[in-house]
Amino acid sequence: xxxxxxxxxxxxxxxxxxxxxxxxxxxxxxxxxxxxxxxxxxxxxxxxxxxxxxxxxxxxxxxxxxxxxxxxxxxxxxxxxxxxxxxxxxxxxxxxxxxxxxxxxxxxxxxxxxxxxxxxxxxxxxxxxxxxxxxxxxxxxxxxxxxxxxxxxxxxxxxxxxxxxxxxxxxxxxxxxxxxxxxxxxxxxxxxxxxxxxxxxxxxxxxxxxxxxxxxxxxxxxxxxxxxxxxxxxxxxxxxxxxxxxxxxxxxxxxxxxxxxxxxxxxxxxxxxxxxxxxxxxxxxxxxxxxxxxxxxxxxxxxxxxxxxxxxxxxxxxxxxxxxxxxxxxxxxxxxxx
Amino acid sequence: xxxxxxxxxxxxxxxxxxxxxxxxxxxxxxxxxxxxxxxxxxxxxxxxxxxxxxxxxxxxxxxxxxxxxxxxxxxxxxxxxxxxxxxxxxxxxxxxxxxxxxxxxxxxxxxxxxxxxxxxxxxxxxxxxxxxxxxxxxxxxxxxxxxxxxxxxxxxxxxxxxxxxxxxxxxxxxxxxxxxxxxxxxxxxxxxxxxxxxxxxxxxxxxxxxxxxxxxxxxxxxxxxxxxxxxxxxxxxxxxxxxxxxxxxxxxxxxxxxxxxxxxxxxxxxxxxxxxxxxxxxxxxxxxxxxxxxxxxxxxxxxxxxxxxxxxxxxxxxxxxxxxxxxxxxxxxxxxxxxxxxxxxxxxxxxxxxxxxxxxxxxxxxxxxxxxxxxxxxxxxxxxxxxxxxxxxxxxxxxxxxxxxxxxxxxxxxxxxxxxxxxxxxxxxxxxxxxxxxxxxxxxxxxxxxxxxxxxxxxxxxxxxxxxxxxxxxxxxxxxxxxxxxxxxxxxxxxxxxxxxxxx
Numbered sequence: 001x002x003x004x005x006x007x008x009x010x011x012x013x014x015x016x017x018x019x020x021x022x023x024x025x026x027x028x029x030x031x032x033x034x035x036x037x038x039x040x041x042x043x044x045x046x047x048x049x050x051x052x053x054x055x056x057x058x059x060x061x062x063x064x065x066x067x068x069x070x071x072x073x074x075x076x077x078x079x080x081x082x083x084x085x086x087x088x089x090x091x092x093x094x095x096x097x098x099x100x101x102x103x104x105x106x107x108x109x110x111x112x113x114x115x116x117x118x119x120x121x122x123x124x125x126x127x128x129x130x131x132x133x134x135x136x137x138x139x140x141x142x143x144x145x146x147x148x149x150x151x152x153x154x155x156x157x158x159x160x161x162x163x164x165x166x167x168x169x170x171x172x173x174x175x176x177x178x179x180x181x182x183x184x185x186x187x188x189x190x191x192x193x194x195x196x197x198x199x200x201x202x203x204x205x206x207x208x209x210x211x212x213x214x215x216x217x218x219x220x221x222x223x224x225x226x227x228x229x230x231x232x233x234x235x236x237x238x239x240x241x242x243x244x245x246x247x248x249x250x251x252x253x254x255x256x257x258x259x260x261x262x263x264x265x266x267x268x269x270x271x272x273x274x275x276x277x278x279x280x281x282x283x284x285x286x287x288x289x290x291x292x293x294x295x296x297x298x299x300x301x302x303x304x305x306x307x308x309x310x311x312x313x314x315x316x317x318x319x320x321x322x323x324x325x326x327x328x329x330x331x332x333x334x335x336x337x338x
Numbered sequence: 339x340x341x342x343x344x345x346x347x348x349x350x351x352x353x354x355x356x357x358x359x360x361x362x363x364x365x366x367x368x369x370x371x372x373x374x375x376x377x378x379x380x381x382x383x384x385x386x387x388x389x390x391x392x393x394x395x396x397x398x399x400x401x402x403x404x405x406x407x408x409x410x411x412x413x414x415x416x417x418x419x420x421x422x423x424x425x426x427x428x429x430x431x432x433x434x435x436x437x438x439x440x441x442x443x444x445x446x447x448x449x450x451x452x453x454x455x456x457x458x459x460x461x462x463x464x465x466x467x468x469x470x471x472x473x474x475x476x477x478x479x480x481x482x483x484x485x486x487x488x489x490x491x492x493x494x495x496x497x498x499x500x501x502x503x504x505x506x507x508x509x510x511x512x513x514x515x516x517x518x519x520x521x522x523x524x525x526x527x528x529x530x531x532x533x534x535x536x537x538x539x540x541x542x543x544x545x546x547x548x549x550x551x552x553x554x555x556x557x558x559x560x561x562x563x564x565x566x567x568x569x570x571x572x573x574x575x576x577x578x579x580x581x582x583x584x585x586x587x588x589x590x591x592x593x594x595x596x597x598x599x600x601x602x603x604x605x606x607x608x609x610x611x612x613x614x615x616x617x618x619x620x621x622x623x624x625x626x627x628x629x630x631x632x633x634x635x636x637x638x639x640x641x642x643x644x645x646x647x648x649x650x651x652x653x654x655x656x657x658x659x660x661x662x663x664x665x666x667x668x669x670x671x672x673x674x675x676x677x678x679x680x681x682x683x684x685x686x687x688x689x690x691x692x693x694x695x696x697x698x699x700x701x702x703x704x705x706x707x708x709x710x711x712x713x714x715x716x717x718x719x720x721x722x723x724x725x726x727x728x729x730x731x732x733x734x735x736x737x738x739x740x741x742x743x744x745x746x747x748x749x750x751x752x753x754x755x756x757x758x759x760x761x762x763x764x765x766x767x768x769x770x771x772x773x774x775x776x777x778x779x780x781x782x783x784x785x786x787x788x789x790x791x792x793x794x795x796x797x798x799x800x801x802x803x804x805x806x807x808x809x810x811x812x813x814x815x816x817x818x819x820x821x822x823x824x825x826x827x828x829x830x831x832x833x834x835x836x837x838x839x840x841x842x
Binding site: 188191192193194197198200201204205207208209210211212213214215267271272 | 642644663664665667668669674676681682683684685686687688692695696697699700703707708709711751
């Protein structure tokens with residue numbers, strides 16, 4: 001019996017790689033270019049920013065908390081970074097301060113940490129609901145990004161700054177290397193450090209974590225700081241890739257971030273999931289996007305399909321929890337029965 | 339007496355759960371025309387299961403249920419409600435943020451011509467109906483502002499409005515203070531005069547004697563007897579409830595002399611406990627018992643840092659001790675097993691391994707600051723085999739284990755931290771008889787082999803006698819009596835007397 005009950009969840013946990021394989025096979029049959037080196041590289045490049053964002057989101061989700069504001073933090077950090085770097089006036093639309101790239105990155109990361117600190121403190125100290133807090137900061141932070149440049153696009157960024165999103169190591173784009181390293185580090189943190197274990201405990205049962213000597217509030221504050229910093233880091237990569245700073249960077253991305261995490265097995269209810277699975281979720285979404293583009297599906301239909309994929313992911317998550325629910329064994333005493 | 343004289347009759351009811359026969363041919367009857375019947379037995383005796391069969395929550399595997407002489411082979415929750423059977427639980431089913439009137443009319447609010455709620459009729463109607471039951475209460479008050487007794491009265495009233503004639507009170511008084519119990523009893527007696535029958539499930543035997551006319555005693559899924567309360571004494575009722583233990587574990591004292599491991603002097607936290615003084619020797623197992631709310635569990639949570647400790651002197655191995663959070667307690671070697679295993683004990687979705695090493699992860703780091711998974715899994719497999727946790731592997735999520743095995747995992751977690759003091763709050767609650775004995779053996783072994791000083795908090799006095807060296811009784815926040823378990827004069831009856839406040 002025990003092997004059977006263990007098999008279903010294990011299958012559900014690794015379902016992502018099967019889906020990825022299936023999607024890849026389908027698109028290589030339906031299109032000729034799908035398996036080209038160019039296209040596969042593109043898929044990985046497109047995965048990099050999403051992937052970095054998914055790592056941050058997975059950290060908060062594992063503790064049972066959303067960070068909806070991450071997409072706006074990405075936008076604000078990108079805008080501020082571009083603004084500090086670029087020349088003033090048309091067509092650059094920057095501040096004209098032409099800050100050193102290293103300094104600009106430092107400011108961006110500080111911004112990300114600041115948004116994370118606001119989120120984390122409101123949730124842990126003020127006992128506010130994480131969804132409401134990060135929904136509010138998502139709107140506020142996006143507003144700040146618009147305010148800064150009045151919605152203008154900032155162009156002509158220094159090449160040394162753009163290297164992370166634009167450069168490459170031999171044939172491999174630097175952003176892909178960054179993606180790999182980021183997920184490797186995240187996987188080690190979640191599996192083999194006290195910090196990582198604590199996150200699962202906090203999300204799995206906050207009170208039991210507390211009674212095991214963990215400070216749940218401290219961990220929750222820390223994951224929001226990490227999520228904010230990673231959003232700012234993703235902004236650095238994204239600016240390099242796009243070459244311009246636009247106020248709408250990252251807008252609406254949160255849905256894709258959450259979908260990738262959940263498809264990859266990170267539970268919205270906290271306490272479950274792996275970083276490797278989350279990477280699978282990121283790759284699957286990128287494969288679907290790229291495949292539909294190659295098939296020249298109209299932009300409107302793409303949105304619909306993406307919506308369906310996200311819905312399917314949430315459905316899977318709900319079903320998984322149902323499968324995982326242990327057989328309800330009413331105690332003979334049945335004091336739980338009501 | 340003919341069948342017609344019974345409002346409810348259950349004959350030979352049998353119910354099996356996987357691996358357990360919860361009910362084995364139980365007979366249970368309620369007279370028509372009103373009756374106050376107590377239903378008593380130990381945890382796991384089958385009281386709640388029997389009532390769940392009666393109300394259709396569980397179908398029975400064999401037997402017959404008759405209501406007003408008519409047999410109902412397929413009882414369901416809807417059907418039992420239609421037949422006028424209702425159940426009031428310890429935890430209120432009312433909607434807190436709504437007013438009493440809204441709760442009374444919940445799901446059936448009277449509306450006016452436009453389909454809008456007719457608030458005037460809601461309030462007047464509720465006031466009138468409650469008035470008929472002899473209740474004078476402002477129906478505009480919100481339920482969340484009511485006392486627990488008031489809420490239960492409103493729930494019973496709601497059941498009566500729905501034409502209920504049989505009302506099951508399942509451990510209804512556990513959370514009630516004394517004067518609220520009187521309020522509830524007065525109300526129940528008045529309704530009995532009007533012909534309602536009550537089944538009163540309680541661990542508080544004095545309440546059975548105070549309220550009930552008859553009592554049914556259950557043990558191990560069987561009905562042991564059916565007595566008029568007037569024919570019983572507290573002693574004979576306790577004997578009927580506990581019966582003869584099949585297997586009995588007896589702890590051999592390992593208490594050592596020397597400096598006490600833990601000593602409290604005049605520890606006081608207003609509203610929880612007052613001037614608690616006790617000292618715990620190395621390897622000693624001390625039982626702490628008393629009524630719900632007497633302060634015994636608050637004391638453990640205070641010492642573990644889950645709640646404020648209060649003022650007074652606390653020494654751990656001779657040095658001053660304070661814990662403002664569990665981390666500090668664990669670091670000083672004080673570990674706590676919570677009563678609420680699901681709420682505070684286990685992290686359900688995570689593997690056994692991760693649950694066990696949670697408090698000691700920082701000690702398992704290797705040279706580069708990462709967890710040494712090899713050392714971790716060695717430690718865990720040692721603990722799993724020494725505590726005899728039944729599981730295919732240490733990767734199994736804890737939520738898949740049985741209650742007894744989950745409890746052993748929580749024990750393993752505490753043991754991994756190498757504690758000097760163990761505070762165990764109801765360690766055998768919700769686990770089966772076999773696991774109870776195994777858990778007692780673990781407590782005994784930790785005391786003898788590792789000289790752990792242990793406090794066992796429990797209301798199961800017989801178990802405390804088996805596993806403890808001494809038993810302390812708390813009453814209204816203070817320790818009022820001390821018994822040596824091996825003293826020939828120490829009996830369950832005498833301890834129960836102290837629990838009920840006889841020592842005052």
